[in-house]
Amino acid sequence: MGMTFAEKALARSAGMKEANSGEIVIARPDITLSHDNSAAIIGLFHKMGGESLFDSQRTVIVLDHASPAPTTQHAENHRQIREFVHEHEIEHFYDVGRGICHQVLVEEGLALPGELVLGADSHTLHAGVMGAFGTGIGRSEMASVWALGELWLRVPESIKIELYGHLRPGVTTKDLALHVIGQLGADGALYQSVEWHGEALHSISIDQRSTLPNMMAEAGAKNSIVIPDEVTLQYLKNRAKRSFEPLLPDPDCGYAQVLRIETDRVEPMLACPHTVDNVKPLSAVRGTQIQQAFLGTCTNGRLEDLAAAAAVLDGRKLAPGVRMIVIPASSTVYLQALQAGILETFVTAGALIQSPGCGPCMGNHLGIPAVGEITISTANRNFRGRMGTKESEIYLASPQVVAASALAGEICDPAEFLS
Amino acid sequence: MSTDLISGRVWKYGDDINTDVIFPGKYTYTVSDPRLMPQHALEDLDPSFASQVEPGDVIVAGRNFGCGSSREQAVTCLKESGVGAILAVSFARIYYRNCLNAALPALISSEAYAVLDKGDRVSIDLESGSLQYEDGQISFKPIPASVRMIFDAGGLIEYTRSRLSAEGA
Numbered sequence A: 001m002g003m004t005f006a007e008k009a010l011a012r013s014a015g016m017k018e019a020n021s022g023e024i025v026i027a028r029p030d031i032t033l034s035h036d037n038s039a040a041i042i043g044l045f046h047k048m049g050g051e052s053l054f055d056s057q058r059t060v061i062v063l064d065h066a067s068p069a070p071t072t073q074h075a076e077n078h079r080q081i082r083e084f085v086h087e088h089e090i091e092h093f094y095d096v097g098r099g100i101c102h103q104v105l106v107e108e109g110l111a112l113p114g115e116l117v118l119g120a121d122s123h124t125l126h127a128g129v130m131g132a133f134g135t136g137i138g139r140s141e142m143a144s145v146w147a148l149g150e151l152w153l154r155v156p157e158s159i160k161i162e163l164y165g166h167l168r169p170g171v172t173t174k175d176l177a178l179h180v181i182g183q184l185g186a187d188g189a190l191y192q193s194v195e196w197h198g199e200a201l202h203s204i205s206i207d208q209r210s211t212l213p214n215m216m217a218e219a220g221a222k223n224s225i226v227i228p229d230e231v232t233l234q235y236l237k238n239r240a241k242r243s244f245e246p247l248l249p250d251p252d253c254g255y256a257q258v259l260r261i262e263t264d265r266v267e268p269m270l271a272c273p274h275t276v277d278n279v280k281p282l283s284a285v286r287g288t289q290i291q292q293a294f295l296g297t298c299t300n301g302r303l304e305d306l307a308a309a310a311a312v313l314d315g316r317k318l319a320p321g322v323r324m325i326v327i328p329a330s331s332t333v334y335l336q337a338l339q340a341g342i343l344e345t346f347v348t349a350g351a352l353i354q355s356p357g358c359g360p361c362m363g364n365h366l367g368i369p370a371v372g373e374i375t376i377s378t379a380n381r382n383f384r385g386r387m388g389t390k391e392s393e394i395y396l397a398s399p400q401v402v403a404a405s406a407l408a409g410e411i412c413d414p415a416e417f418l419s
Numbered sequence B: 001m002s003t004d005l006i007s008g009r010v011w012k013y014g015d016d017i018n019t020d021v022i023f024p025g026k027y028t029y030t031v032s033d034p035r036l037m038p039q040h041a042l043e044d045l046d047p048s049f050a051s052q053v054e055p056g057d058v059i060v061a062g063r064n065f066g067c068g069s070s071r072e073q074a075v076t077c078l079k080e081s082g083v084g085a086i087l088a089v090s091f092a093r094i095y096y097r098n099c100l101n102a103a104l105p106a107l108i109s110s111e112a113y114a115v116l117d118k119g120d121r122v123s124i125d126l127e128s129g130s131l132q133y134e135d136g137q138i139s140f141k142p143i144p145a146s147v148r149m150i151f152d153a154g155g156l157i158e159y160t161r162s163r164l165s166a167e168g169a
């Protein structure tokens, strides 16, 4: 029997010819990724007796979680990280304002097909959009990897998702990801590798595809990849920092589960409070009052996301009493949106634009809800208290639905503004 | 000391045993000394566990063991109780990693859950991947030597430290 992507990628990273699911291998990452939590990792690294990094060229640090620093404590962490970066000559360091680590890794051509990315963040699966094996690890694990350049990993079983047809207009990969999470459940892909296959992908851009592996963390997956194709290779041309060799699953490999999805049948979906697998179609939650709309995050803060929301907002004003916060996922996205006039549309509509980073996604700053308020957001998590306030609710949706809801003051179908 | 051989009695539980019942959240900020954690291990699930568990005993459970928060105390309290291994049909991802990094063998086995009962005497050989019980034998994927080295060092942090000092020497 052939090998899955996960089996091939982890065999490669362990210097082995083959690996089988369930087996534990000692993997050597091509890239390690950490963010503001690097300050804690530095502490652990020193505690372990770490003096030099296994490879300063492969250590990537992006300051994004509280960026620019909202408190002295955060600022001190940032300073400590900058000193460490300087001392260890870390080339791939991106200071505040460059963007969200997962997006930056892709834009900088550091997430490459077939490679292993270990990140001290649960959404490191994101790197799978480029055909890399991306997975999240703990802080002490990262400190150990910095020191030794290796970590044990259990080779996961795999789930294959085959996409057919075309997404209907107004339906996005966010809806598709939520649809899949609704089917799988919060632990439906527990410790597994989720592979996205199918003809439908070829007409889906990198911006849109990124949402798919990103969201699979919410089904418990260990990693997730979009099978690399022409679109991937085109994106990496003149961008990839190193040469690479894509790894594709063998046609006869074994899957724990295969899901076939007719994408034409997917409708706009929302994740309702307080779990991501509490998924409902838009028609079931229309009319729910909202006080805050948040467009951004590694899930949906790219240029196409901003453009889709701007198309809904164009020439209109936010409903009275609604705040809309827009955070481009990176400085590149910010600049492109600026040049395309998209930011003007937001400002004219009454929305606020903040500097690239995670913003209020995990409750650090730039839009913490008040007690009892309801936020509609393009993020990937809606756990109780995620945005900093336990007694508030978060609905997750596509950029279009978030924009339409900001105009209506209640959860609303964007079709009402686009016809 | 090698931890390759483990023997003791079985404590058996069901599916979705979450970190809140393994180590209640109310103690996470009040009990910080690892040696005091065993008193509260599995307190809300099985009040007899803490007083009766013996070194080498193993926990056998169903699906998704250790789901919920990523608190490391939920591993520490069992490790400090002397639990020799946990065998489950499946583990929550972070819990599984926390176990192995804390030198507590987490073994994936549906068979163990199907055939073993509370109180059974078992002995486990991590290197060969086998478990003996009164009525027979179960095999599981052996734990590779590289991970058993982490166990022998007492956990990932100690292991990293000892590798670095060996390299420096």
Ligand code: SF4
Binding pocket: A065, A100, A101, A102, A121, A123, A297, A298, A299, A357, A358, A361, A362, A379, A380
């Ligand atoms: S945007 Fe949100 S989900 Fe993405 S990395 Fe930042 S905090 Fe995590």
